[in-house]
Amino acid sequence: xxxxxxxxPLYDLHVELGGKMVDFAGWEMPVQYPMxxxxxxxxxxxxxxxxxxxxxxxxxxxxENIAEKLETICxxxxxxxxxxxxxxxxxxxxxxxxxxxxxxxxxxxHFFLVVxxxxxxxxxxxxxxxxxxxxxxxxxxRALVAVQGPKAVDVVGALxxxxxxxxxxxxxxxxxNGAVCRISRLGYTGEDGYEISIxxxxxxxxxxxFLVHENxxxxxxxxxxxxxxxxxxxxxxxxxxxxxSPIEAxxxxxxxxxxxxxxxxxxxxxxxxxxAEGVARKLVGIxxxxxxxxxxxxEVQCAxxxxxxxxxxxxxSPTIGAPIAMGYVSTAHSAAGEKINLxxxxxxxxxxxxxxxxxxxxYKR
Amino acid sequence: xxxxxxxxxxxxxxxxxxxxxxxTKNAAEQLGEIVFIEQKEAGDDFAKGDEIGVIESVKAxxxxxxxxxxxxxxxxxxxxxxxxxxxxxxxxxxxxxxxxVANAAQLEELMDLDGYKALIG
Numbered sequence: 001x002x003x004x005x006x007x008x009p010l011y012d013l014h015v016e017l018g019g020k021m022v023d024f025a026g027w028e029m030p031v032q033y034p035m036x037x038x039x040x041x042x043x044x045x046x047x048x049x050x051x052x053x054x055x056x057x058x059x060x061x062x063x064e065n066i067a068e069k070l071e072t073i074c075x076x077x078x079x080x081x082x083x084x085x086x087x088x089x090x091x092x093x094x095x096x097x098x099x100x101x102x103x104x105x106x107x108x109x110h111f112f113l114v115v116x117x118x119x120x121x122x123x124x125x126x127x128x129x130x131x132x133x134x135x136x137x138x139x140x141x142r143a144l145v146a147v148q149g150p151k152a153v154d155v156v157g158a159l160x161x162x163x164x165x166x167x168x169x170x171x172x173x174x175x176x177n178g179a180v181c182r183i184s185r186l187g188y189t190g191e192d193g194y195e196i197s198i199x200x201x202x203x204x205x206x207x208x209x210f211l212v213h214e215n216x217x218x219x220x221x222x223x224x225x226x227x228x229x230x231x232x233x234x235x236x237x238x239x240x241x242x243x244x245s246p247i248e249a250x251x252x253x254x255x256x257x258x259x260x261x262x263x264x265x266x267x268x269x270x271x272x273x274x275x276a277e278g279v280a281r282k283l284v285g286i287x288x289x290x291x292x293x294x295x296x297x298x299e300v301q302c303a304x305x306x307x308x309x310x311x312x313x314x315x316x317s318p319t320i321g322a323p324i325a326m327g328y329v330s331t332a333h334s335a336a337g338e339k340i341n342l343x344x345x346x347x348x349x350x351x352x353x354x355x356x357x358x359x360x361x362x363y364k365r
Numbered sequence: 366x367x368x369x370x371x372x373x374x375x376x377x378x379x380x381x382x383x384x385x386x387x388x389t390k391n392a393a394e395q396l397g398e399i400v401f402i403e404q405k406e407a408g409d410d411f412a413k414g415d416e417i418g419v420i421e422s423v424k425a426x427x428x429x430x431x432x433x434x435x436x437x438x439x440x441x442x443x444x445x446x447x448x449x450x451x452x453x454x455x456x457x458x459x460x461x462x463x464x465x466v467a468n469a470a471q472l473e474e475l476m477d478l479d480g481y482k483a484l485i486g
Binding site for chain 2: 032036037038226293315316318323345
């Protein structure tokens with residue numbers, strides 16, 4: 001990535017708020033504000049945190065039979081996705097690996113998608129090439145802001161009463177502070193909250209209006225990562241990638257019965273085989289016994305000293321006050337309670353397989 | 366007592382042939398909230414440039430490199446259970462090692478406070 005990093009419409013506001021700016025997937029984004037990663041993390045668990053996620057790719061699909069066509073490149077079901085509802089899915093490759101994960105929303109006369117910032121350049125041509133007769137329109141003039149936490153409903157509701165009664169994975173178009181926004185009740189923290197797509201020109205004013213609320217503070221990418229890890233949510237490029245299948249990643253819930261039986265998506269043979277026969281490795285939660293964080297790439301060994309896998313995401317959990325991690329291990333050693341060793345800087349550190357998530361998800365069902 | 370500074374953002378206060386080593390306030394701020402430290406043990410010898418510990422913040426892991434040759438004579442054991450004190454008092458209570466200086470001439474290769482201030486701008 002040699003291009004000059006891009007800036008979101010909220011760049012000046014981040015700097016004004018004391019955000020420490022870093023290059024992330026080609027974008028200059030705040031990793032933290034003066035409150036610090038732990039403070040921002042706790043703010044989001046207890047009150048509300050506001051994240052700029054404008055680097056993510058927002059895409060509109062227009063045309064006939066969008067749902068059916070999306071099902072040819074994703075293993076999820078969209079034909080019965082009601083208007084105003086969003087769904088998590090993945091693009092699979094011919095080998096049943098994951099090309100990206102994304103949120104698909106039925107917006108009535110079109111579909112609205114949000115894809116990973118780092119995969120925009122892959123996903124847009126991929127859809128354009130494979131969704132025959134569908135216009136794939138990447139949006140370049142809208143910001144995306146996430147307000148997450150138990151008080152998010154108060155923060156967003158104060159400016160948009162219609163948001164209060166929405167349920168998890170519902171989406172509406174509504175006025176906020178005079179701007180026409182798409183508001184979706186979902187997120188990447190395990191908390192209740194919203195992601196709000198805002199026209200660039202209004203993004204700073206709407207964001208400032210949210211931040212006026214006494215329970216809302218800005219939060220950066222650092223807290224976003226520790227929050228999603230506690231919630232057991234996969235990060236593309238770490239926990240899921242072109243080699244890992246949705247079944248290995250325990251994303252079976254994203255593939256409903258009809259799709260499992262019918263197939264008809266890239267890599268269906270592998271995914272159907274794994275569903276029938278089981279997987280050789282699985283994504284699991286890992287809790288080190290000691291204080292040393294186990295980062296991405298750390299080798300996992302069974303009690304007998306054989307390599308059984310590797311950490312894909314790891315760090316410190318502010319909520320638990322101890323390190324946590326996720327990683328792939330051979331299925332024979334994947335049961336919760338299994339004692340393992342993590343090889344950190346050449347030394348075996350004891351740890352245990354645990355069920356995900358580390359911190360209970362708190363969605364508005 | 367004289368205090369020296371290394372390019373790896375350590376401070377070294379020397380009293381006779383005993384040096385106390387820690388990380389600077391600037392280093393602690395750059396690392397962010399510190400959640401873990403791995404230290405060597407009393408009696409361990411090391412040469413300048415050796416890795417003599419690891420500090421992990423919520424963001425990442427950073428090695429501690431020896432600013433001089435020496436031998437660990439005391440480890441600040443309070444840090445293991447309270448690594449956050451490295452953020453609160455990096456140039457005070459949260460010293461990391463007391464070491465026996467093996468080669469005093471190496472101290473002259475380090476910076477004084479003005480030099481360090483110039484380094485961090």
